[in-house]
Amino acid sequence: MTNALFYWIGLISIGTPEKTFIINFDTGSTDLWVPSIQCLSTCDNMHFLENKAKYDSYSSYTSRANGATLRISYGDGSYVNGIFINDTVTIGNLSILNQAFAQANNISGFSSSTFDGVLGLAYPSIGTSGQIPIFYNMWQQGLIPDPIFSFYFNPNPNVYPGGELIFGGVDSTKYLDSITYVDVIIHAYWEFMMNSVQTNGKTICSNCRAILDTGTTLIVGPSNQIALLNYAIGGTYDHEIGLYTVDCYTRLLSDFPDVEFSIGNMTFKLSVLQYLLILKDSDNYICYTVFQGVNLRDNRGNLIWILGDYFLSRFYSIYNVNRNQIGLAKSISYSYSQIHPKSLFGNSSNKNYFQNIFQLFIYVIIFLIRNILFF
Numbered sequence: 001m002t003n004a005l006f007y008w009i010g011l012i013s014i015g016t017p018e019k020t021f022i023i024n025f026d027t028g029s030t031d032l033w034v035p036s037i038q039c040l041s042t043c044d045n046m047h048f049l050e051n052k053a054k055y056d057s058y059s060s061y062t063s064r065a066n067g068a069t070l071r072i073s074y075g076d077g078s079y080v081n082g083i084f085i086n087d088t089v090t091i092g093n094l095s096i097l098n099q100a101f102a103q104a105n106n107i108s109g110f111s112s113s114t115f116d117g118v119l120g121l122a123y124p125s126i127g128t129s130g131q132i133p134i135f136y137n138m139w140q141q142g143l144i145p146d147p148i149f150s151f152y153f154n155p156n157p158n159v160y161p162g163g164e165l166i167f168g169g170v171d172s173t174k175y176l177d178s179i180t181y182v183d184v185i186i187h188a189y190w191e192f193m194m195n196s197v198q199t200n201g202k203t204i205c206s207n208c209r210a211i212l213d214t215g216t217t218l219i220v221g222p223s224n225q226i227a228l229l230n231y232a233i234g235g236t237y238d239h240e241i242g243l244y245t246v247d248c249y250t251r252l253l254s255d256f257p258d259v260e261f262s263i264g265n266m267t268f269k270l271s272v273l274q275y276l277l278i279l280k281d282s283d284n285y286i287c288y289t290v291f292q293g294v295n296l297r298d299n300r301g302n303l304i305w306i307l308g309d310y311f312l313s314r315f316y317s318i319y320n321v322n323r324n325q326i327g328l329a330k331s332i333s334y335s336y337s338q339i340h341p342k343s344l345f346g347n348s349s350n351k352n353y354f355q356n357i358f359q360l361f362i363y364v365i366i367f368l369i370r371n372i373l374f375f
Contacts, residue, residue: 015060026215034117036103070102078109144168175316175329195262216308226293248287
């Protein structure tokens with residue numbers, strides 16, 4: 001997988017002969033979709049069309065008609081509509097036969113994305129048309145030894161590959177210490193009970209519901225709880241962007257508290273450079289926390305937290321369909337720290353220099369919440 005700065009992407013191929021697509025692997029949705037060759041004026045704009053791979057069922061002799069429809073909306077207002085078709089889908093050395101996926105003929109809100117489509121890895125119950133998801137077909141077709149998949153994300157954007165997705169098992173070289181398992185409480189999203197979120201001596205939530213979502217970049221929670229969390233950190237709400245800023249010029253790194261997520265029998269901790277997004281606007285740096293307040297609910301109406309890629313890039317994650325459990329362990333890349341400008345954090349003695357400054361554009365923030373679904 002490749003670290004695309006605000007999400008991780010990988011390659012799949014579809015059809016015979018094969019056509020390659022850049023895909024966002026998303027545990028927050030179920031269906032697989034890619035742009036159709038028929039996606040013209042209804043698919044964002046010409047920039048999108050010129051830079052995306054497109055599927056043509058007439059060019060694949062293994063394609064089969066399906067006829068079901070896809071209609072999916074994402075939390076930032078983007079949406080995808082399309083028609084399902086069946087064809088061979090290949091991921092790495094696994095070829096899944098007669099896999100249902102949507103050839104999208106109406107796409108809005110993805111014109112700036114670097115991926116072509118999305119491959120969902122959530123439970124079948126939240127699929128749009130009752131199709132068998134690709135992971136379940138892998139298992140049913142005997143392509144993988146166990147109904148498990150696992151993610152490793154490397155937060156360092158300068159390394160390749162930037163991550164790893166394993167179907168059928170785990171990679172013990174990508175995590176440290178033991179794995180903590182928790183039960184999935186609703187078989188829809190990968191939802192579980194989180195004991196608490198704490199920072200700076202304050203308990204932000206207790207017995208809170210959370211979802212692991214590889215398709216969401218930020219860490220999202222109910223607005224009032226996220227406000228408490230950011231205020232405890234020393235954040236100020238930026239109404240234009242919808243995130244919280246912190247003073248990273250005069251405050252020392254040691255002034256920022258850790259944020260602790262209690263899950264199962266373990267505490268998963270993020271330190272300041274693991275939860276700050278440092279951006280450059282003209283000649284100034286702006287520091288945002290990655291904690292965003294949105295009142296999202298699961299399919300039973302419960303308010304939820306979403307632990308996105310800023311969390312998952314520090315902790316190896318395992319998804320066990322047979323046992324309906326999620327596993328988490330400290331990643332081998334847990335200690336990676338973004339290299340910050342020497343002018344920040346009270347001119348601290350840190351001799352490193354920030355190497356990965358990104359210009360602050362609104363579309364960047366759009367990427368951050370791309371795959372938060374309406375529940």
